[in-house]
Amino acid sequence: MDVGIIATQAFNGLSLFSILLLMALGLAIVFGLMGVINLAHGEFMMIGAYVTYVTQLFFAHHLKFIFNFYIFVALILSFFLTAFIGLLAERFLIQYLYKRPLDTLLATWGLSLILQQSFRNIFGANNVNVDMPSWLIGSLNISTDFSLPYNRLFIFFLSVLCVIGIFLFLFKTRWGLKIRAVTQNRNMSSALGINVRRVDSLAFAIGSGLAGIAGCALTMIGSVGPSTGQNYIVDSFMVVILGGIQSLIGTILSAFTIAEIQSIGEFFSSSSMAKAITLIAIIVLLQIRPKGLFIIRVRS
Amino acid sequence: MSDKSLSRRKFLKKAIGTGVGVMGLSLFSEMSWINDVWAKEDVIKVGILHSFSGTMAISEVSVAQAELMAIEEINKNGGVLGKKIVPVIEDGASDWPTFAEKAKKLLLKDKVATVFGCWTSASRKAVLPVFERYNGLLWYPVQYEGMECSRNIFYIGAAPNQQIMPAVSWLLKNVGKRFYLLGSDYVFPRTANLIIKAQLKHEGGITVAEEYVPLGHMEFSTIINKIKAKKPDVIFNTINGDSNVAFFKQLKSVGITANVIPVMSVSIAEDELRGIGGELVEGHLCAWNYFQTLDNSINKKFVANFKKKYGENRVTDDPIEAGYIAVYLWAKAVEKAGKTDVDAVREAARNLEMDAPEGHVKIDAENQHLWKTPRIGKIRADGLFDIIWDAKTPVKPDPFPALVSNKVCNWLKYPKTGIGRR
Amino acid sequence: MGKSLVNKDLKSLVFYILFFGSLLFFFPFVLSDFRLNLLGKFLSFAIVAMGIALAWGYTGILSLGQGIFFGLGAYAMAMYLKLEASGPDLPDFMFWNGLTSLPWFWKPFKSAPFAFLMVIIVPLLLALIVGFVTFRRRISGVYFSLISQALTLVFFILFVGQQGYTGGTNGITDFSTIFGYQLFSKTTQHLIYYITVFVLFLLFLFGSWLVKSQFGKILVAIRDKEDRIRFSGYNPDNFKMLIFAISAVYAGIAGALFVLQEGLISPSIFGVVPSIEMVIWAAIGGRTSLLGAAIGALLVNTAKTFLSENFPEIWLYFLGILFIIVVRFLPEGLVSLFNRKSSFSNLINKIKLSLGAKYVRTS
Amino acid sequence: MSELVKHILYIEDLTVSFDGFKALDGLNFYVEINELRVVIGPNGAGKSTLLDVICGKTRPEKGEVLFYEKIDLKKLKEHEIARLGIGRKFQTPSIYEDLTVLENLTISYPKKKTVFSALFFKLSPMDKEKIEEMLHFVGLIDKRHLKAGLLSHGEKQWLEIAMILIQNPKLVLLDEPVAGMSAKEREKTVSLLKKIAPGRSMVVIEHDMEFVKNIAQRVTVLHQGKVLCEGNIERIQNDPKVQEVYLGGYKVATN
Amino acid sequence: MLQIKNLHAYYGESHIIKGVSLELNKKETVCILGRNGMGKTTFMKAVIGLLKPKEGQIFLENEDITMFEPFEKVKRKIAYVPQGREIFPYLTVQENLEVALEASNKKVIPDFIFELFPVLKDMLNRKGGNLSGGQQQQLAIARALVSDPKIILLDEPTEGIQPSIIEEIAKVLNILKKEKGISILLTEQVLNFALETSDRFYIIEKGQFVHETTKEQADVQKLKAFLTF
Numbered sequence A: 001m002d003v004g005i006i007a008t009q010a011f012n013g014l015s016l017f018s019i020l021l022l023m024a025l026g027l028a029i030v031f032g033l034m035g036v037i038n039l040a041h042g043e044f045m046m047i048g049a050y051v052t053y054v055t056q057l058f059f060a061h062h063l064k065f066i067f068n069f070y071i072f073v074a075l076i077l078s079f080f081l082t083a084f085i086g087l088l089a090e091r092f093l094i095q096y097l098y099k100r101p102l103d104t105l106l107a108t109w110g111l112s113l114i115l116q117q118s119f120r121n122i123f124g125a126n127n128v129n130v131d132m133p134s135w136l137i138g139s140l141n142i143s144t145d146f147s148l149p150y151n152r153l154f155i156f157f158l159s160v161l162c163v164i165g166i167f168l169f170l171f172k173t174r175w176g177l178k179i180r181a182v183t184q185n186r187n188m189s190s191a192l193g194i195n196v197r198r199v200d201s202l203a204f205a206i207g208s209g210l211a212g213i214a215g216c217a218l219t220m221i222g223s224v225g226p227s228t229g230q231n232y233i234v235d236s237f238m239v240v241i242l243g244g245i246q247s248l249i250g251t252i253l254s255a256f257t258i259a260e261i262q263s264i265g266e267f268f269s270s271s272s273m274a275k276a277i278t279l280i281a282i283i284v285l286l287q288i289r290p291k292g293l294f295i296i297r298v299r300s
Numbered sequence B: 001m002s003d004k005s006l007s008r009r010k011f012l013k014k015a016i017g018t019g020v021g022v023m024g025l026s027l028f029s030e031m032s033w034i035n036d037v038w039a040k041e042d043v044i045k046v047g048i049l050h051s052f053s054g055t056m057a058i059s060e061v062s063v064a065q066a067e068l069m070a071i072e073e074i075n076k077n078g079g080v081l082g083k084k085i086v087p088v089i090e091d092g093a094s095d096w097p098t099f100a101e102k103a104k105k106l107l108l109k110d111k112v113a114t115v116f117g118c119w120t121s122a123s124r125k126a127v128l129p130v131f132e133r134y135n136g137l138l139w140y141p142v143q144y145e146g147m148e149c150s151r152n153i154f155y156i157g158a159a160p161n162q163q164i165m166p167a168v169s170w171l172l173k174n175v176g177k178r179f180y181l182l183g184s185d186y187v188f189p190r191t192a193n194l195i196i197k198a199q200l201k202h203e204g205g206i207t208v209a210e211e212y213v214p215l216g217h218m219e220f221s222t223i224i225n226k227i228k229a230k231k232p233d234v235i236f237n238t239i240n241g242d243s244n245v246a247f248f249k250q251l252k253s254v255g256i257t258a259n260v261i262p263v264m265s266v267s268i269a270e271d272e273l274r275g276i277g278g279e280l281v282e283g284h285l286c287a288w289n290y291f292q293t294l295d296n297s298i299n300k301k302f303v304a305n306f307k308k309k310y311g312e313n314r315v316t317d318d319p320i321e322a323g324y325i326a327v328y329l330w331a332k333a334v335e336k337a338g339k340t341d342v343d344a345v346r347e348a349a350r351n352l353e354m355d356a357p358e359g360h361v362k363i364d365a366e367n368q369h370l371w372k373t374p375r376i377g378k379i380r381a382d383g384l385f386d387i388i389w390d391a392k393t394p395v396k397p398d399p400f401p402a403l404v405s406n407k408v409c410n411w412l413k414y415p416k417t418g419i420g421r422r
Numbered sequence C: 001m002g003k004s005l006v007n008k009d010l011k012s013l014v015f016y017i018l019f020f021g022s023l024l025f026f027f028p029f030v031l032s033d034f035r036l037n038l039l040g041k042f043l044s045f046a047i048v049a050m051g052i053a054l055a056w057g058y059t060g061i062l063s064l065g066q067g068i069f070f071g072l073g074a075y076a077m078a079m080y081l082k083l084e085a086s087g088p089d090l091p092d093f094m095f096w097n098g099l100t101s102l103p104w105f106w107k108p109f110k111s112a113p114f115a116f117l118m119v120i121i122v123p124l125l126l127a128l129i130v131g132f133v134t135f136r137r138r139i140s141g142v143y144f145s146l147i148s149q150a151l152t153l154v155f156f157i158l159f160v161g162q163q164g165y166t167g168g169t170n171g172i173t174d175f176s177t178i179f180g181y182q183l184f185s186k187t188t189q190h191l192i193y194y195i196t197v198f199v200l201f202l203l204f205l206f207g208s209w210l211v212k213s214q215f216g217k218i219l220v221a222i223r224d225k226e227d228r229i230r231f232s233g234y235n236p237d238n239f240k241m242l243i244f245a246i247s248a249v250y251a252g253i254a255g256a257l258f259v260l261q262e263g264l265i266s267p268s269i270f271g272v273v274p275s276i277e278m279v280i281w282a283a284i285g286g287r288t289s290l291l292g293a294a295i296g297a298l299l300v301n302t303a304k305t306f307l308s309e310n311f312p313e314i315w316l317y318f319l320g321i322l323f324i325i326v327v328r329f330l331p332e333g334l335v336s337l338f339n340r341k342s343s344f345s346n347l348i349n350k351i352k353l354s355l356g357a358k359y360v361r362t363s
Numbered sequence D: 001m002s003e004l005v006k007h008i009l010y011i012e013d014l015t016v017s018f019d020g021f022k023a024l025d026g027l028n029f030y031v032e033i034n035e036l037r038v039v040i041g042p043n044g045a046g047k048s049t050l051l052d053v054i055c056g057k058t059r060p061e062k063g064e065v066l067f068y069e070k071i072d073l074k075k076l077k078e079h080e081i082a083r084l085g086i087g088r089k090f091q092t093p094s095i096y097e098d099l100t101v102l103e104n105l106t107i108s109y110p111k112k113k114t115v116f117s118a119l120f121f122k123l124s125p126m127d128k129e130k131i132e133e134m135l136h137f138v139g140l141i142d143k144r145h146l147k148a149g150l151l152s153h154g155e156k157q158w159l160e161i162a163m164i165l166i167q168n169p170k171l172v173l174l175d176e177p178v179a180g181m182s183a184k185e186r187e188k189t190v191s192l193l194k195k196i197a198p199g200r201s202m203v204v205i206e207h208d209m210e211f212v213k214n215i216a217q218r219v220t221v222l223h224q225g226k227v228l229c230e231g232n233i234e235r236i237q238n239d240p241k242v243q244e245v246y247l248g249g250y251k252v253a254t255n
Numbered sequence E: 001m002l003q004i005k006n007l008h009a010y011y012g013e014s015h016i017i018k019g020v021s022l023e024l025n026k027k028e029t030v031c032i033l034g035r036n037g038m039g040k041t042t043f044m045k046a047v048i049g050l051l052k053p054k055e056g057q058i059f060l061e062n063e064d065i066t067m068f069e070p071f072e073k074v075k076r077k078i079a080y081v082p083q084g085r086e087i088f089p090y091l092t093v094q095e096n097l098e099v100a101l102e103a104s105n106k107k108v109i110p111d112f113i114f115e116l117f118p119v120l121k122d123m124l125n126r127k128g129g130n131l132s133g134g135q136q137q138q139l140a141i142a143r144a145l146v147s148d149p150k151i152i153l154l155d156e157p158t159e160g161i162q163p164s165i166i167e168e169i170a171k172v173l174n175i176l177k178k179e180k181g182i183s184i185l186l187t188e189q190v191l192n193f194a195l196e197t198s199d200r201f202y203i204i205e206k207g208q209f210v211h212e213t214t215k216e217q218a219d220v221q222k223l224k225a226f227l228t229f
C-alpha cells in the first residue's frame, strides 16, 4: 500500500467525521439537550436538501451569472426554512410532549411520514439532481495519488464553523444559558423569569436549522430523494448517544470515533460489514461507558 | 377560557370517536357479504402493484405511470374484448410482506384478471407463491438475475443473457480485463456478480474486487480509495437506487471520470439519471434493451405520448417501456384467447410477438421470458444515451445461464415444474 | 370504593368476553378468507404489541428492536417450512447462491418440535444476552432504545449479507406444507387462525397474571425509580432481563404465527421502520394495558390496510396524522376512551392541561 | 455472629473524592450494635455521602467499610446490601409515585426478593396486618389506595420511613427524616424511632436540634469530611468548634 | 403590594386551595403556617403561576396578574424559592445564579450574595447537582435574590439547613425587608424561624386559612397547637 492511499484514507476518516458531526449537531441540541427523540431529523435534513435544490434551480434559471455562489444562499435559506418548520413542529406538536420524551419518538415518526409524503407530492417520487457549483467539483491535488476533493474540504470547514458557532452560542451567550437552564428544569426557569416557550421554540428551531444546513451540505456528496432522510437517522442518533447526551464535546469525540472505525473497517472489509462492525463497536463502547464517552455526572 | 376548552373538548371527543369509528367501519366494510353486494359493472379489472412509498418509489412510480398510460390508450381504442380495463392500484410500500398481502388482496378480493407490478427481485419472490397458489398472472417489467421459472409470471425485463452477460463480453473486448464489481447488498447484485465472475473466469477476465454496500449507503470515499488502489479497467455497477447518486458524485470529485475508469451500470436508466445529473456521469456506460433515444417511429410516438401525459421534463427508460408493453402483450393475449381466464391467456401468450418501442419482441414459448435485443449506451451530458452497440437481433432469453447452472426452464418440455436438466 | 372496583372488573370482564368471543364466533363467519387471513396476521401483531406493553408500558423498557425477535421467531418457523417444502433438495435460494449442502445449523430445523422450540428459545436467549450486556451496565431509557435500534440494523445487515444461509433480501418464501398438510388450504388456514386467537388469549392471561403479581408491581416500581428499588433489596437488572425476554418471546411466537399465515419472511422485518411501527401499535392502543396494546395493533393495521387500499398514493398522510393525534391527545392510548368514567375525565383534564395550563406539573 | 462483634458498622480511613474534592477525608466512624447514632454537621460536611457509601451508592476511594466487622460493603451491590438488612431513607423523599401507598409498602416487605419469588409472592394475613398497622402508624391508612405521587411532601417522607421500617432492617439509615415535617409529625417521628429502636441500630442525620436532642444518645459531628467531635448532646452543644461551624447562636431549650 | 382574593386551585379534579385571600404589604413578611399536606406549596405555586388558579384574583400593585405566566410575574419583580430546591443540576453554581439575572437589569451577580452565602463563592464552578442538600437550598435562596425582587416567595426555606445558617437566613430576610424594602411571603412549619422573621401569620388547614394573627398579638401556644393537631 502506498503513502497516497494511506493519506487518502486518513483524510476520508476526517471527512466522514465532519459529515457525521454535521448530521448530529442539530440532534445534539434537539435530542441531547432537549430530550426530544426526533425521528424526523432525517426529513428535516431533506428539507435543507430540497431548499438547496430549489435555490439551485432558481439560480440556474434567473441568476445564471452568479450560479457558482448559489450554495451560500442555499445554506442560509436551508437553515432558516428548516428552522421555521422546526418552529412550527415545536409550536403545534413537540411542546406538548416535553414531559413524555419517549412519546416524542412516536409523534415525530408521524411527522416524518407526513414530510416524506409531502416531498413525494411536491418534488416527485424520483430523486432530484442538485448541481454543484463548479468550484466545488474537482480536487486539490497534493500528489498524484493523494488529492482532497473540494466538496469534502468545504463540508469539513462548514462543520468546523458550525461546531464553533454552536459552542459559542450555547456557552457564551445568555440565550445559550437560557436554553441549557430550560432544558433542565422548565418550571424553575419560568419561575426565574425566563419565557420558557420562547426558549423552547428557539432551541428546537436552531437544532432543526442545523439539520437543514447538514442537508444542504449533503447534496454535495449524496442524493436527494423523499426517503433519503431515513438513511441518516440511525447514524445521527448513534453519534449523540455514544458521545453522551448533554455533551457537545462528547458529540465531537464520538463522531470522530465512529468515523474512524467505519472508514478503517470499510477499507479492510466491506461497507456492509464495516457498518455492522461499527454499530457493534458502539454497543461495546457503551458497555465500558454506559452514559457515553463524555458525560458530566451529577448526583441526583 | 373554560368555555372555549369545553367546546374544544367536545370537538376532540367527537373527532377521536369518529376516527375510531372509521377504523371499525373499515373492518366491517371488508366483510364478505358486503363485498358481494357491491355492484358488478362489466369491466376487466387489472392490478397495478408497485411501491408508491418507501425507498423503491423512486423507481416504481414511473413504471406504474407507464402501465396506466398503456391501459388508458387501450381503453381509448375500445378496450379488450370490448370491455374497459379498470386498474386497481395497490401500494407495495417497498416492503415485501406488504407486496404479498396486496397481491393476495388483488387476486382474492378484487379478483383481477392479471397484475402488472413489482420491481425488486425480492418483491417478486414475495408475491410468486401467492400467484402460484391462486393461479394469478404477474407481468414483471424489470431486468433480473434469472434462476427463476414460474408459470404464473411473464418476465418482460431482461434475463442475464440479454443484459449483463453481453455487457461483460463487450467490456472484455472493448475496454479491459480487470473488473471491479460493486453492488448493493441485495439479491440481484449478488446473483448477477456470481454470473459475472463465472463469465470472467470463462472468457479470461479478472475480478479484482467484489464489494457490496447497504441499500441507501451514502459514503463512498473509502470504496473509491480502494478502487484507486486496485486500478481496475472497469467498474461493473449493480448498485440500486439512492446510493448511485452518492457514488457518482464522489467518484467525479476525485477525478475518476469515464476516461479514467468507465463504469458500466445495469440498474440505472434515464429516469434515475435525472436525479444524478448528466455531467456527473457523462461518458459512463449502461446496458439495457431500450433507450429513450432509440430511433424508430413506435418509440418516438411512445416517448411523445409519455411526455405529453406526464410532463416535458419526464423521460422514458427500459423498465418504463417494459411496463408499458407488458400491458399491450397481455391485452393481445386476451384478445387472442377470447377471455381473461389465466390458463387461456397463458396459452395464448406463447410465441406472441409485438413491435415495441424497443423493437421486435416475442414471448418465449418455453420459459415465458421475452426475446429482447441487448444494447449498450454511453451517457450524454443531458442524461440520455448514445447507443454505441447493439446485438442486431433479439436474443432468446435464458434464465439459467449455463455458466452457473445446469437447469433449464421449459414449460413445454417439463409441464409439471417447468425445470429440467440441461 | 369496593363497589366501583367490582363494577370495573365486571365491565372489563364483559369487554374481554366480547373481544375474544367476537374473534372466535363472529369474524370467522362474516369475513372472507382473505380478510380472515389478514385478521389472523394482525392478531399475531397484537401479540407483539402485548409484549411491548409488558416491557415498555409496565417496566419502562422501550425496545426499538422487537422486529429482531419477531424476525427470529419467524425465521425459525420459516426454516422448518422451507425444508419441508424443499423435500430432499437444497432450498432453492441456497442452490442459486452456490451452496452445495445444507448448512449445519439448518439441519435440526427439519424437525418440527425443534423448530417450534427455537421459536421461543432463540428470541429468549438473545433477549437475555442483550439484557445482560445493557441492563447490567445500567444502560437504560433512551440509551437502551437506541441501542436496540442499532442492533436491529446490525441484524438487518447480517441477514441481508448472508444470502446463502438466510435468503438475503428476499428472505425465505415459497412454502407448501406443514406436517404434511397443505399449508394454504382453507382448513389449515382456518385452524391456524383459531390457534392464533388461542395463543393470543393464553398470552393475554399470562401477561395479566404477571402484571397483577408482586412481580408486576416491582416492574412498575422499576419504571418509576429504578435506582430506588435497589435499596429495597431488589436487583432490577434481573427483573428487566426477564420481562424483556418475555416480551421477546411474545414477539418470537408472533413471528412464527405470522409466517404461517403470510407465507414468507424477509429481513425487512429487521428494519428500523417495522420495529418502530410495532411500538406505535402499542402506543396507539394503550401501552399500559395488554388488551389496549393488542387492540392498537389491530386498529393501526386495519387502518393501514384500509387507507392504503383506498388512497394508495396519499395514505401516509392519514397514518402520520393519526399517530400525531393519538400521541398528542391520548397519551394513554385509545383504551383511555373506553376506560372508566374517571379515566375519561382524566383524559379531558390532560387535554385541557396541554391546551391551556402548560406549566402544570405533578412533581 | 460471634460474641466478640461489637460494631455493626466499622468504618476506617474512609475517603471519597469528587474531581479532587474530598467529600470524606480519612473518616473513622463506628456504630455499635443496637446503638442510635445521630450525625450532624454543616451543610456539605459529607453526611449524605457517608450514607451513600454505606448503602453502596458511592464507591469510596479508599478505606474500610465493614458490616458486623467482617462483611465488606464496598464489594457489594446496592440490593445485596439492602438484603443484608440495611435500609436507607433518602434526603429528598424517594418513593414509587405510580404505585399506591399500599403497594409501596408491599414491595418493600421483607420477603425473598428474587425474580421468581416475586412471581408467586402472596401476602399472608399476618403480613397484611403488619402493613395495615404501619399505615395506621404513619397516618396514611386513609390514603392507602392513593397513588403515592399525589401525597404532599411530608406525607411522602412518612411513606418512605414506613417503607424502610417495614423492611425490618438491622441497620436503619435516615437522612434528614423530619425535614419538611410539621411539629406534630416530628413528635410522632420521635416516638416512632424510640419504639423501633430496640433491637436494631440506627444512624440518623438531622439538622433539627430539637429533634436531635429528643432522640440522641450519642452524636457525631462531621465537618469537612472528618469527625469534628463526638459525644452526648450536652457535650456537643457546648463545644466551641461545633458552635462556630454549625450551631451558631442556636441553643436547644432545655425542658 | 400583593393582594390575593378568594383563590381556588386544583390538581386535576382535586380541589386543594379553597378560597384563600391574603394581603402582603410593603416591607412586610407574612408567614403561612400549616401542617403537611395542607396546601402551602400549592398556594405558592398558584401565586407564582406554576399552577393556574381556577378562581380568584391576584393583584400586584393593582394590576391583575392572576393568569400571567410565571416569567411575566418574575419580570414584575416577584421571586420564588420552591420547596425542593430545583437547582439546575448540570449548570454550575455560577450559571445557576446567572440564569436569574434574566429578570434583573444587572449584568453581573451582585456581591452581597456571596457575603450572605460564603459557601457559594468557593463552589462557583461546581455543578449545581453536586452540591449537598443544604448548599442547594442556599443556592436556591441566593438565586432568588439575584433577580433583585420586590417580593419573595419562600416555600419552607429552612428545610435541611444547618442551624447557624438558618439564623443567618433569618437575619438576611430581616435586612432585606428593612433595608431593601422587600416584601416576603413565607411558608413554614418551624415556628421559631417564623416568629423571628414574620410580621403576620396565617394558619392554613385543608386549603383554607383558619387563623390569622400579627406578631404582636400572636399567642405562641395557640399557633403551636395549630401545628401539632
Ligand SMILES: Nc1ncnc2c1ncn2[C@@H]1O[C@H](COP(=O)(O)OP(=O)(O)OP(=O)(O)O)[C@@H](O)[C@H]1O
Residues within 6 Å of the ligand: A297, A298, A299, D018, D019, D021, D022, D023, D041, D042, D043, D044, D045, D046, D047, D048, D049, D050, D091, E126, E130, E131, E132, E133, E134, E135, E160
Ligand atoms: N458528585 C459530586 N461531585 C462533586 N462534589 C460533590 C459530589 N457529591 C458531593 N459533593 C460535595 O461533597 C460535599 C459533601 O456532600 P454531602 O451531600 O455528603 O453533604 P451533607 O453533609 O449531606 O450536607 P447537607 O446537610 O447539606 O445535606 C459537598 O460539599 C458536596 O458539594
Ligand SMILES: Nc1ncnc2c1ncn2[C@@H]1O[C@H](COP(=O)(O)OP(=O)(O)OP(=O)(O)O)[C@@H](O)[C@H]1O
Residues within 6 Å of the ligand: C361, C362, C363, D149, D150, D151, D152, D153, D154, D155, D180, E011, E012, E014, E016, E034, E035, E036, E037, E038, E039, E040, E041, E042, E043, E083
Ligand atoms: N400533583 C398533585 N396532584 C394531585 N394532588 C396533589 C399533587 N401535589 C400535591 N397534592 C395534594 O395536595 C395536598 C396539598 O399539598 P401541598 O404540597 O400543597 O402541601 P404542603 O402544605 O406544601 O405540605 P408539606 O408541608 O408537606 O410540603 C396534599 O394532600 C397532596 O396530597
Ligand SMILES: NC(N)=O
Residues within 6 Å of the ligand: B119, B120, B121, B122, B142, B143, B144, B145, B188, B267
Ligand atoms: N430485478 C432487480 N433489479 O432487482
Ligand SMILES: [Mg+2]
Residues within 6 Å of the ligand: D047, D048, D049, D091, D175, E132, E133, E134
Ligand atoms: Mg445531605
Ligand SMILES: [Mg+2]
Residues within 6 Å of the ligand: D153, E040, E041, E042, E083
Ligand atoms: Mg409543601
